Amino acid sequence: EQVDKYKYLGVLIQREGNMEEEVNERLSNAAKLYHTLSKTFLTKREITNTTKMAVYKTVYRPILTFGGETWNLTNKSKIQAMEMKFLRRILGITRRDRVRNEIVRAELGVEPIIQRVENQQLRWFGHLNRMHDNLPVKQVWESRPQSKRGRGRPKKTWNDQLTAILKSRGTTWVEAKRHSKNKEQWK
Incomplete structure (x- = not known):
């Protein structure tokens, strides 16, 4: 039986070899976790940024980058945006505050997630x-x-x-x- 896609070891494999749907699934899973933590954990001032960063490094980042070894990153901006959303929430900064991503990362001591995937x-x-x-x-x-290449x-x-x-x-x-x-x- 031939199928168009299947999951193997938690990674979505597609017939065309395209990883776009897998990356979108990673983003979706990370967004679900973000929304869960955003309401209960990230907004609490009693919880230190060190603790929040521990959750970022041990839970959020692995969910976002799982299987990244095989990705063909054609759309890095979605992954970076998801990462920065979480990091900005840790610091209590919104995009309206117009703080550059590099400053947010430097303050938290985090390398860019794309660099980690690379x-x-x-x-x-x-x-x-x-x-x-x-x-x-x-x-x-x-x-x-050995097949002929298509147009474009x-x-x-x-x-x-x-x-x-x-x-x-x-x-x-x-x-x-x-x-x-x-x-x-x-x-």
Whole structure:
């Protein structure tokens, strides 16, 4: 039986390989948690920001970034907006206060969530690169479809995303493959 999508280990897998619906589901789950905590927890002045940040780091952030290793981030702004909504609520700041995101993150000592997802992707790249060639995961990653490409601009692949991440960090694909062979050096 062929299906268009299914859940595997908590991640929504689609036939087209598109992760957009999975990212939207993560955002939806994070929004549900935000609304639950917003009414009962985040608005309480008796609870310290340290405690609120502990909840952010141990509950909220993992819900938002679960499975991020495989995402092809075409719409980073939705994820950043969801993160900032929670962080601003911790500080009691609204968007009307016109406080920049960098200042909010600096005050709470938090790295941008997109940077965290990119780190997850680089870690997964290292795992893939060190795998034996006979493992199915590595074979799928290294396979190239032989079908004709459709009209229009090609969809951005996970490898394209990874190339952009590596470029932004001042390295190339070849250097990254070489460095990732050594697990300690890759960390």
